[in-house]
Amino acid sequence: MIVNDNIEQMKLKAFKILTIASIAISGTLVSCKADSNSPGLEYMPDMYRSPAVEAYVDYGEVEGRYDEDAQTMVEEKFSYLPPLGTVPYNGNNYMTPYNHGGPIGVDKTHGLFEVAQDSAGRDGAKADVNPIAWSEDVVAEGEELFGIFCIHCHGEAGDGQGSVITNSNGKYPTPGPYKAELTAGEIYYTITYGKNAMGSHASQVNPVERWKLVHYVEKLIGKEQGEPTLAPADADAMVNEGELIGIELLDAVIDTAAAIIDPQH
Amino acid sequence: MNIKSLFISNKIKHLALVVLAFFSFTYNLHAQDGDVALGETLFKANCAACHFPDKDMTGPALKGARERWIENSSEENFYKWVKNSKSVIDAGDPYANKLYKDWNGTAMTAQNLDDAGIDAVFAYVEIYEPTTAPPPPKGEMTSQGPVETSSLYWWLLAGLLIVVIAVIAGVKGNLAAIARDKDGEEQPEQLTVGQSARSWAWNNRGWFGVTVFGCIILLLAVGMVKWLDLGVYENYKPEQPIAYSHELHAGNLGIDCKYCHNAVTKSKHATIPSVNVCMNCHKTVNEGKDSDGTAEIAKIYEAAGYDVDTRTYTGETKPIKWVKVHNLPDHVYFNHSQHVVAGGVDCKQCHGNMKKEDVARVMSTEDLNNVGVTDDDWDENDVKFTKPTLTMGWCIECHRQSSVDLAGAPDGSYYNEIHERLLKDKKTYKRYLEDDVVTVGELGGLECAKCHY
Numbered sequence A: 001m002i003v004n005d006n007i008e009q010m011k012l013k014a015f016k017i018l019t020i021a022s023i024a025i026s027g028t029l030v031s032c033k034a035d036s037n038s039p040g041l042e043y044m045p046d047m048y049r050s051p052a053v054e055a056y057v058d059y060g061e062v063e064g065r066y067d068e069d070a071q072t073m074v075e076e077k078f079s080y081l082p083p084l085g086t087v088p089y090n091g092n093n094y095m096t097p098y099n100h101g102g103p104i105g106v107d108k109t110h111g112l113f114e115v116a117q118d119s120a121g122r123d124g125a126k127a128d129v130n131p132i133a134w135s136e137d138v139v140a141e142g143e144e145l146f147g148i149f150c151i152h153c154h155g156e157a158g159d160g161q162g163s164v165i166t167n168s169n170g171k172y173p174t175p176g177p178y179k180a181e182l183t184a185g186e187i188y189y190t191i192t193y194g195k196n197a198m199g200s201h202a203s204q205v206n207p208v209e210r211w212k213l214v215h216y217v218e219k220l221i222g223k224e225q226g227e228p229t230l231a232p233a234d235a236d237a238m239v240n241e242g243e244l245i246g247i248e249l250l251d252a253v254i255d256t257a258a259a260i261i262d263p264q265h
Numbered sequence B: 001m002n003i004k005s006l007f008i009s010n011k012i013k014h015l016a017l018v019v020l021a022f023f024s025f026t027y028n029l030h031a032q033d034g035d036v037a038l039g040e041t042l043f044k045a046n047c048a049a050c051h052f053p054d055k056d057m058t059g060p061a062l063k064g065a066r067e068r069w070i071e072n073s074s075e076e077n078f079y080k081w082v083k084n085s086k087s088v089i090d091a092g093d094p095y096a097n098k099l100y101k102d103w104n105g106t107a108m109t110a111q112n113l114d115d116a117g118i119d120a121v122f123a124y125v126e127i128y129e130p131t132t133a134p135p136p137p138k139g140e141m142t143s144q145g146p147v148e149t150s151s152l153y154w155w156l157l158a159g160l161l162i163v164v165i166a167v168i169a170g171v172k173g174n175l176a177a178i179a180r181d182k183d184g185e186e187q188p189e190q191l192t193v194g195q196s197a198r199s200w201a202w203n204n205r206g207w208f209g210v211t212v213f214g215c216i217i218l219l220l221a222v223g224m225v226k227w228l229d230l231g232v233y234e235n236y237k238p239e240q241p242i243a244y245s246h247e248l249h250a251g252n253l254g255i256d257c258k259y260c261h262n263a264v265t266k267s268k269h270a271t272i273p274s275v276n277v278c279m280n281c282h283k284t285v286n287e288g289k290d291s292d293g294t295a296e297i298a299k300i301y302e303a304a305g306y307d308v309d310t311r312t313y314t315g316e317t318k319p320i321k322w323v324k325v326h327n328l329p330d331h332v333y334f335n336h337s338q339h340v341v342a343g344g345v346d347c348k349q350c351h352g353n354m355k356k357e358d359v360a361r362v363m364s365t366e367d368l369n370n371v372g373v374t375d376d377d378w379d380e381n382d383v384k385f386t387k388p389t390l391t392m393g394w395c396i397e398c399h400r401q402s403s404v405d406l407a408g409a410p411d412g413s414y415y416n417e418i419h420e421r422l423l424k425d426k427k428t429y430k431r432y433l434e435d436d437v438v439t440v441g442e443l444g445g446l447e448c449a450k451c452h453y
Helices: A002-035 A068-076 A107-111 A121-125 A134-147 A164-166 A185-195 A207-219 A234-259 B003-025 B029-033 B036-047 B065-070 B075-083 B086-089 B095-101 B115-127 B150-183 B193-203 B205-229 B244-251 B275-284 B291-302 B337-341 B346-350 B365-370 B393-399 B413-426 B424-436
Strands: none
Touching: A107 B075, A121 A185, A121 B115, A134 A207, A185 A207, A185 B365, B065 B095, B065 B115, B075 B086, B075 B095, B075 B115, B075 B244, B086 B095, B275 B291
16 A cells, blocks of 8 residues: 555656656757847858858858958948949940930939939930830830839839829829830930939849830830831931930040949949 | 817817918919819829929929919919020029039929919829828738747747756655655665666666667768758748838839849849949839838938938949848859750749739749749740759749750750751750650750759
8 A cells, every 4th residue: 555655656746757858859849949139050050151162141150260351241232232243244235335414413313323413414315215126025025124114113004103103192203194205215324324313223224124124115106116116327327426415425534444343233 | 078178189180181271272372273183184194204293303392383483483484494594594483593503413304384284284283292102002011920030939849848857857766765764665766867767778678679770860861951951942932121012012013023134134143133234214213112221211211312401312332232142152153144045944934923922032933833833924934844943853844844846946046056056966866755745955055064063
């Protein structure tokens, strides 16, 4: 009888210990999951922060060493415009380098520091001819790009009623419908340097994509599609003239040309 | 008494309001000449791109512009300025030149409006009131729940329990010893803790054995589950330096993913947008939904070096240190452009429905499979997963199931080349086409060296 009681007590004790152990273990488990700031346990963590430089990786600590240089680099370069010479140049066929300087004051109003400024920039750009020949495919590509980069403000029909305008409760002004008098060169110029409330999109779309966009925007404006806006002979003349102007301009900006922060991105 | 004084003060307030309204009405009398409705249409068509009625933007706030012109120059020049600002500047009007200079030499676009049209616009502008208490946007940022402190809580609880049990056991032992003393029983011989534990374990070897066995099984099972979680990043959602909301920007405002993550079609990385991309919109939008939102937007200005009062860039920039969310170890090669352009994979296939998320998170398998099922923002994903996100099994799963449109590949492309090769090797092609699709896996998407080299 006494022995039985003892065994009963012991069973109770073992059960108690087990319970405590379970609680402790579950507590540990919970503690592993709670913090969304922690990526969780890693197998071979060093492989996630390798000494070979990768984008966006925090180089504060690699293999237990604190890499001051890498850390400084990350802190200085994070979320900045791409450095000069790291974006494809696309050759000479797409009006690169672009010879029209940004509007005066573009460094103050649009943050485009080190971009050559030119009071005749926009007027000079008006006569530019789209170097990409029109075709259904090009317009389709332009439409796809428009759907990514323009549609949320300018709207599907180019009427300036995109979702950002209609859903922002008046916080963002409408750019208005595209004006009929816009020329191809002017549209390109605006995408490159921005205009008024619109910022420069040079870091987001490269020159080839910009010219494709121009084709699609012209379609939205209702310009005649399917043939060049100018008769071929005239176009040649314009290109020659453009080249002459370009050479003149190039002479004028030759010193600063090297420092142009790349409207050509 | 208090209530009474309250009423009086309210009355005075009302009176003051009426008086104020009366004065402002007379003040604006000559501005009311035009047709307000027409003015609104004209304003939105011609002016709204650069002017807010009540706030400076690309150009100054239009409210009171007429009065400022009358005060500093003349009403005649005011009309002239709207129609062609350059003529007034060239005529040497000092106020016009000051305006031109103050606004960084940005000339106002000449407007094709007659005097009546200008009157109409200003009639609208002068009575314009910003809509008070804006309705919360559909995709309102969901407040994050209270900070998880459960781990600390559990530890405290466990510690407390152990202490309580130890105390009770001690008291019980003492009581038993006292009882034995009283009954004249012999005290058991004093053993060390280890000896007593061992003798207890031996005396109860049946129960003890079963318990130990159970514990080991439990630990093994738990260990196995936990080991499967090792290196799994699911639901990793680090706090970011700016509380950017995907729900607001991509969901409510309808901005395409690729507008900000624009290198996704060109490079290995989708890229976090540089701050100039934020500024494309936030140059104009400087107020958030509430004061918190405004403070977050101010962080963009600090990074971009933008002075919101003078509306100019100062050139003093600072980096924003975003925290990388989707990490792959160094021995894995993954390229975004390859998947998005050549593979035609949608963002949502791997990143889920970001229209419903605030800051970036590694979606769980469940989230990915629920896209288009529990919401109607997108279509359902092509591939359904069973393995945890960002693990190798997860990649393999998709490579096994995803089909490649060989016939539709553009001329001269890589797939086109493979297609040509397969057409010559009918036997292999036939084997590939047993299930009517050619999958990524069949074209070498499961080979080690595709991703590990």
